[in-house]
Amino acid sequence: TTSNTSKAKTKGQGAATSVSIQLDKDDFKQAVIRNLHRTLGTDENKANKHAWWKATSAAMQELVFERLRTTQKTHYLNDTRAVHYFSAEFLMGRLLSNNMHNFELFDTAKRALKELGVDLVDMLEEEPDMALGNGGLGRLAACFIDSLATMEFPAIGYGIHYEHGLFRQEIRNGAQIERPDSWRDYGNPWEICRPESIQQISLYGYVETKYDEDGKIHKEWHPGSIVTGVPWDIPIVGYGGKTVNVLRLWQSQSSEYFNWDVFNAGGYVDAQRENVESETISKVLYPNDETEAGKELRLIQQYFFSACSLKDIIRRYKRVHGDDWSRFAEQVVIQLNDTHPAIAIPELMRILVDRAELSWNVAWEICTQTFAYTNHTLLPEALEKWPVRMIGKILPRHLEIIYEINHRFMAEVDAKWPGNNEIKAKLSIIEESNEKMVRMGNLSVVGSFAVNGVAEIHSALVKSQLFPEFNELYPGKLTNVTNGITPRRWLKACNPSLSALITKKIGGDWILNLDKLDDLSAFASNKTFQNQFMKVKQQNKLALAEEIKKLTGIIVDPKAIFDIQIKRLHEYKRQHLNLLHILALYRRLLQDPDYDMHPRVFIFGAKAAPGYALAKTIIYAINVVADKINNDSRVNEKLKVVFLPNYRVSLAEKMIPAADVSQQISTAGKEASGTGNMKLALNGAITIGTLDGANIEIAEEVGEDNIFIFGLTVDEVNETLSAGYNPYDYYYSNEELKATIDWLDSDYFTPGNPHALSSLKHSLLEGGDPYLVLADFEDYCKANLALDLAYRDKSKWAKMAILNTAKMGKFTSDRSIKDYVERIWKLDSCQVK
Numbered sequence: 141t142t143s144n145t146s147k148a149k150t151k152g153q154g155a156a157t158s159v160s161i162q163l164d165k166d167d168f169k170q171a172v173i174r175n176l177h178r179t180l181g182t183d184e185n186k187a188n189k190h191a192w193w194k195a196t197s198a199a200m201q202e203l204v205f206e207r208l209r210t211t212q213k214t215h216y217l218n219d220t221r222a223v224h225y226f227s228a229e230f231l232m233g234r235l236l237s238n239n240m241h242n243f244e245l246f247d248t249a250k251r252a253l254k255e256l257g258v259d260l261v262d263m264l265e266e267e268p269d270m271a272l273g274n275g276g277l278g279r280l281a282a283c284f285i286d287s288l289a290t291m292e293f294p295a296i297g298y299g300i301h302y303e304h305g306l307f308r309q310e311i312r313n314g315a316q317i318e319r320p321d322s323w324r325d326y327g328n329p330w331e332i333c334r335p336e337s338i339q340q341i342s343l344y345g346y347v348e349t350k351y352d353e354d355g356k357i358h359k360e361w362h363p364g365s366i367v368t369g370v371p372w373d374i375p376i377v378g379y380g381g382k383t384v385n386v387l388r389l390w391q392s393q394s395s396e397y398f399n400w401d402v403f404n405a406g407g408y409v410d411a412q413r414e415n416v417e418s419e420t421i422s423k424v425l426y427p428n429d430e431t432e433a434g435k436e437l438r439l440i441q442q443y444f445f446s447a448c449s450l451k452d453i454i455r456r457y458k459r460v461h462g463d464d465w466s467r468f469a470e471q472v473v474i475q476l477n478d479t480h481p482a483i484a485i486p487e488l489m490r491i492l493v494d495r496a497e498l499s500w501n502v503a504w505e506i507c508t509q510t511f512a513y514t515n516h517t518l519l520p521e522a523l524e525k526w527p528v529r530m531i532g533k534i535l536p537r538h539l540e541i542i543y544e545i546n547h548r549f550m551a552e553v554d555a556k557w558p559g560n561n562e563i564k565a566k567l568s569i570i571e572e573s574n575e576k577m578v579r580m581g582n583l584s585v586v587g588s589f590a591v592n593g594v595a596e597i598h599s600a601l602v603k604s605q606l607f608p609e610f611n612e613l614y615p616g617k618l619t620n621v622t623n624g625i626t627p628r629r630w631l632k633a634c635n636p637s638l639s640a641l642i643t644k645k646i647g648g649d650w651i652l653n654l655d656k657l658d659d660l661s662a663f664a665s666n667k668t669f670q671n672q673f674m675k676v677k678q679q680n681k682l683a684l685a686e687e688i689k690k691l692t693g694i695i696v697d698p699k700a701i702f703d704i705q706i707k708r709l710h711e712y713k714r715q716h717l718n719l720l721h722i723l724a725l726y727r728r729l730l731q732d733p734d735y736d737m738h739p740r741v742f743i744f745g746a747k748a749a750p751g752y753a754l755a756k757t758i759i760y761a762i763n764v765v766a767d768k769i770n771n772d773s774r775v776n777e778k779l780k781v782v783f784l785p786n787y788r789v790s791l792a793e794k795m796i797p798a799a800d801v802s803q804q805i806s807t808a809g810k811e812a813s814g815t816g817n818m819k820l821a822l823n824g825a826i827t828i829g830t831l832d833g834a835n836i837e838i839a840e841e842v843g844e845d846n847i848f849i850f851g852l853t854v855d856e857v858n859e860t861l862s863a864g865y866n867p868y869d870y871y872y873s874n875e876e877l878k879a880t881i882d883w884l885d886s887d888y889f890t891p892g893n894p895h896a897l898s899s900l901k902h903s904l905l906e907g908g909d910p911y912l913v914l915a916d917f918e919d920y921c922k923a924n925l926a927l928d929l930a931y932r933d934k935s936k937w938a939k940m941a942i943l944n945t946a947k948m949g950k951f952t953s954d955r956s957i958k959d960y961v962e963r964i965w966k967l968d969s970c971q972v973k
């Protein structure tokens with residue numbers, strides 16, 4: 141097969157030249173048919189779409205396994221240092237088309253299936269999303285393991301094998317309804333159970349203190365319960381198909397032998413009940429992003445997967461190094477994706493001190509050379525804290541260890557700031573509140589050798605606002621690694637027409653070296669290229685228009701501006717600011733039927749955490765406003781609003797290529813990075829956004845002429861708030877703003893139910909408008925006006941769109957991984973022959 145790949149340019153960066161998968165169209169056909177017969181027990185005449193999908197997946201899986209085996213053998217023989225990415229979430233989406241693209245077999249497969257009478261693109265819809273994550277944090281983990289495999293770094297992802305991923309969203313009468321997600325209902329072709337690597341972990345019980353003959357203390361944890369962790373491996377195919385790494389997800393199961401006594405005592409039913417409880421641990425993903433639920437089961441989930449993963453790592457290490465722990469931190473680096481796996485720190489200490497009988501200091505040295513921690517948020521409600529009481533009940537020995545870590549750490553703090561109790565109280569891992577709490581962020585900073593934020597501004601705020609004293613105490617520990625996205629999924633696979641156009645123009649090197657896209661800049665003003673670029677956009681918009689019709693019945697004009705806001709629903713992300721502006725446009729159109737604006741379709745996708753009432757009200761508000769506007773013939777030519785239900789990775793892949801405008805309008809200082817902003821710009825959408833998160837770095841790359849920036853900066857937000865922000869000042873001084881807010885609180889959009897949306901108005905006024913929606917409204921309207929004018933100049937807009945694609949090189953996750961590898965993980969790539 142041909143390959144568009146290029147040799148990696150720098151040392152330390154994994155080189156991936158494509159492995160030639162010797163499989164032509166006819167081989168592929170044979171492989172699919174063989175699997176149809178032998179794996180599925182059906183044939184070409186009986187097979188439905190689902191069977192074709194499974195047989196094709198099985199055919200791909202044959203190739204995947206072959207490379208997986210070779211990779212694992214190579215890694216084993218080389219015994220190189222590897223990164224272990226601990227994350228409670230991996231938002232993988234669909235795998236079949238991605239694996240085909242990464243093996244460079246997509247076109248071959250398409251032709252093969254066509255000859256079998258199957259449309260590949262249509263068939264791909266059979267695959268359920270693997271939605272084992274909430275949003276950006278989980279999708280980031282998925283992009284990172286793609287880049288790690290592509291660049292041929294020894295790496296393994298560790299997480300939880302949730303039976304139910306993020307809930308499926310239905311919209312009924314405008315409101316969100318949550319339905320269970322069942323991604324494995326009819327079997328999942330990508331996962332392999334590895335019963336040979338199961339682990340047992342302990343919970344509850346008590347700690348016994350023992351003294352040996354020399355009077356030395358030994359702690360023994362007598363657990364009250366034991367749970368089995370069953371590993372499921374998902375192969376992760378790097379682009380070029382050389383390295384296939386593994387994502388290992390743990391499923392909880394009851395431990396038979398532990399319940400044996402109860403069973404023998406005639407307690408069969410009780411024993412079964414315990415089984416059910418053990419099996420609950422990996423049942424369901426908590427659907428809260430950015431708020432801490434504080435639930436016992438969540439803490440158990442965190443410990444369950446962290447402890448299973450550590451045992452797995454140690455088993456592998458011991459196979460080579462036996463009881464010699466001195467090389468552990470040389471071989472193993474563990475990246476904590478937020479504080480969710482932070483309990484791994486005291487767990488490793490427990491293993492080293494209680495089990496391996498290393499001294500505290502030696503153990504602590506190993507521990508703090510092994511862990512690194514990524515922070516994803518500054519929002520206080522998202523910072524994890526666990527009640528001391530709860531940890532003491534579930535993990536009694538870990539609580540003792542946490543206290544010991546803190547005790548020694550407080551001595552360090554006292555040495556630096558003698559007698560300063562204020563700083564001590566602030567830095568302490570234990571919060572001495574009414575109900576004592578363990579601060580997982582502080583534990584993570586103390587127990588790691590590196591701490592990073594996810595965009596320049598976010599990392600600066602981590603240093604200056606969240607952990608300023610830590611930054612003084614440990615100079616250099618706090619750093620930045622700006623997020624990135626994989627261009628394989630988020631351009632090559634999701635936007636085949638644009639990918640083909642780009643490759644035709646500048647060659648295919650961009651797939652592995654995204655900086656190459658900058659070669660497109662030279663053609664940004666070229667009329668022919670502008671036409672080609674915008675023709676692709678137009679086709680993608682047509683396809684999305686059809687999808688919108690299919691999903692909602694709403695008819696939209698593909699010539700209108702497609703203006704897209706897709707992300708979790710949260711007040712700080714300010715979908716309601718977007719909505720207020722839509723209402724302002726609607727009002728202008730009603731007041732002046734000739735109001736001059738380019739037709740525009742506002743498209744939303746967002747899930748709200750099930751317990752987040754205001755977020756659900758905002759979804760409801762968008763839907764009732766959409767319903768009213770879409771059925772108002774007075775404005776329909778110019779304005780439509782669409783809420784696409786069940787936003788998820790596979791839907792994003794259809795929306796992003798069709799976007800003209802990308803809404804990135806969070807309150808400055810609140811969005812750590814954002815990654816949807818990168819995906820949309822990469823596909824030629826123009827950002828309207830605040831100077832927040834990675835928007836700032838996107839603006840730097842594309843230049844101020846190619847982005848619409850508005851609103852308060854981080855500093856201005858802080859000044860505004862400390863000056864005593866009063867939203868009523870804006871409400872009473874901006875007639876249009878007042879009218880739109882009041883409109884929401886009338887029965888215009890909710891006939892017969894006048895105050896259905898009053899909580900929204902309440903939060904913006906009496907509630908104090910904590911996210912400064914009113915303060916930014918006027919400037920947002922101005923930016924939207926400028927955007928509308930710019931769109932009317934076809935050539936100008938085309939140039940902007942091309943430059944957005946051209947300037948996104950920085951935001952490949954390959955660059956993020958390179959940053960981690962060079963500055964934190966210190967890994968060598970390992971070429972798999």
Ligand code: T68
Nearest residue numbers: 274275276277429430516812813814815
């Ligand atoms: C996101 N965080 C950030 N959290 O909001 C976003 N939280 O700015 C950033 O780009 C992204 O992380 C990647 O760094 C999340 O997505 C969660 O999903 C989450 C889940 C559980 C608990 C807390």
